[in-house]
Amino acid sequence: MxxxxxxxxxxxxxxxxxxxxxxxxxxxxxxxxxxxxxxxxxxxxxxxxxxxxxxxxxxxxxxxxxxxxxxxxxxxxxxxxxxxxxAARFGDEIGGHQMSGHILFMATISQIEKSTNNCQIGFEIPEQFKRFVFTKGYIGIDGISLTIGDVKENTFNVNLIPETLQRTNLSSRKIGDKINIEIDPQTQAIVETIERIMASKLT
CATH class of the missing domain: 2.40.30.20 (Elongation Factor Tu (Ef-tu); domain 3)
Known part of the structure; x- marks a missing residue:
């Protein structure tokens, strides 16, 4: 984990x-x-x-x-x-959110906006995965636990503080780069369970 x-x-x-x-x-x-x-x-x-x-x-x-x-x-x-x-060890502080290390898909960087103390990066994701992405939800981006900002159709963005940019490789990323995405396992499980329930009621 x-x-x-x-x-x-x-x-x-x-x-x-x-x-x-x-x-x-x-x-x-x-x-x-x-x-x-x-x-x-x-x-x-x-x-x-x-x-x-x-x-x-x-x-x-x-x-x-x-x-x-x-x-x-x-x-x-x-x-x-x-x-x-x-890997996390028993007793470690969980500062982000639980992640499995299993990448679901790759997203493409579509936008980068930088200011003095903030960097906002936008991503375009494959159509079939947009159902897992919610405003204020958790997401793993190249292994970084982040909170989703705005969501529109098949795009979303995140906001990065200077500490995140200094500690990770996102500071060197460019528009068009492919980024590993892991969806929060609980979010994925809830969405897929609801989909199965709804599908069963329609049959």
Whole structure:
């Protein structure tokens, strides 16, 4: 389980390509490495990956075909930064909202508006997923727990404080970039349950 409170960003130092398969080697700082072991779960841009190797500060993660297809991790290159969150431990403070690390879809950045102390980013989402997006609802954006702002048709926006921009890779994002989206699991479950109930009453 994750909370959407990103601990920082880490640089991809090497990518090993194989058929429908990738290994990302990422440089971790001391805090991220603390008590890290092979088999541990770590979120990269919100996507849960498993540690497969640790050599000093270099940590390896394998990405399967489905991960490369559904998330933006397959578009990354050496030198790119990813948002990192270690899995939550029992007793940790839940500062964001409960997240599984399973990406549902990718959204496209359609708008960026910056002011002195605020940054508003707009996203366009696939039509079939707009039913999960509500004003003031929770959403995971590249692994960051955020509150949804305005919603209009198949677009929505979020507002970012300077701390979020400093701690994550959203400060370097541009219009047209693809962003990993995880819908709040409770929201998804409620919407899909209501849809099933309504469908059964119509048959």
């Amino acid at each position: 994750f909370t959407g409170i990103v601990q920082g960003t880490a640089i991809i130092t090497q990518i090993i390509e194989k058929e429908d398969f990738r290994t990302h080697i990422i440089e971790f700082n001391d805090d991220m490495l603390s008590h890290l072991s092979i088999g541990a779960s770590v979120a990269h841009n919100g996507c849960c990956l498993t540690v497969t190797r640790i050599e000093d500060s270099k940590v390896s993660f394998d990405l399967m075909q489905e991960t490369l297809h559904v998330t933006n991790l397959g578009e990354l290159t050496v030198g790119d930064r990813v948002n990192i969150e270690r």
